[in-house]
Amino acid sequence: MKIHFITRTLGSLLTLTLLSFSSVTFALDVNITEKIPYVAVQHKGQTVRIERIQDQNHHLTGSFAKTSRKCPPFCIQPMIVAPGVETFGELEVLDFIETQVKTNKGLLIDARTPSFHKKGTIPLSINLPFTTFSLNRDDKRLIAAMKILGVERRTEKLDGYWTDLKDITGIEKKPNPYWDFSAAKELTLWCNGMWCGQSPRAIEGLLKHGYPASKLHYYRAGMQGWKILGLSVTVP
Secondary structure (H helix, E strand, C coil): CCHHHHHHHHHHHHHHHHHHHHHHCCCCCCCCCCCCCCCCEECCEEEECCCECCCCCCCCCHHHHHHCCCCCCCCCCCCCCCCCEECCCCHHHHHHHHHHCCCCEEEEEEEEEEHHHHHCECCCCCEEEEHHHHCCCCCCCHHHHHHHCCCCCCCCCCCCCCCCCCCCCCCECCCCEEEEEEHHHEEEEECCCCCCCCHHHHHHHHCCCHHHHHHHEEECHHHHHHHHCCCCCECC
């Protein structure tokens, strides 16, 4: 009886100890910045912490550890992908998530093909492949994608007149005859890395359709840069 009692007591103490440790938030050794240990987001109904890998001996393996790829097509992309489109680093992406994505004002766009997206993506990203934005404006797939971005297809073509709205330069701008961008969301687009042309092509396609450059942002380092810094990746 004594042996069983001692065993149960030790088991209870061990359980309480484990529960106590699980409720403690330990300080991280590898933070995002000096003042930001992690960023908490709601991803598909679950709380996900975007943080860095804590193992300081961790190394990348696989395709994102490569330094060289055949060019073309995998050529180094410019820092400025298009006039008026801002280029982001990781901290700007995290700030965009906090200020735009969480408030439903903006979207983080994984512009890669679905096969890449399925292997892992930046939390809160939605997959809209770059090929979508090179489709004809009458294509139902493009119309559906633009609706996700807050852009509506005009039912009647506008032509022959100027809007009374002015941009920051004070110059009157003609409305887009095919799309209504008045409720367009801010977008940050990314792909596999600074050698990947998928998000630049998506941005090029959006601009050709008339998407305002001021509402587009380019995360140039993409998945390779994200992984190099050990930041969290979610698998859809």
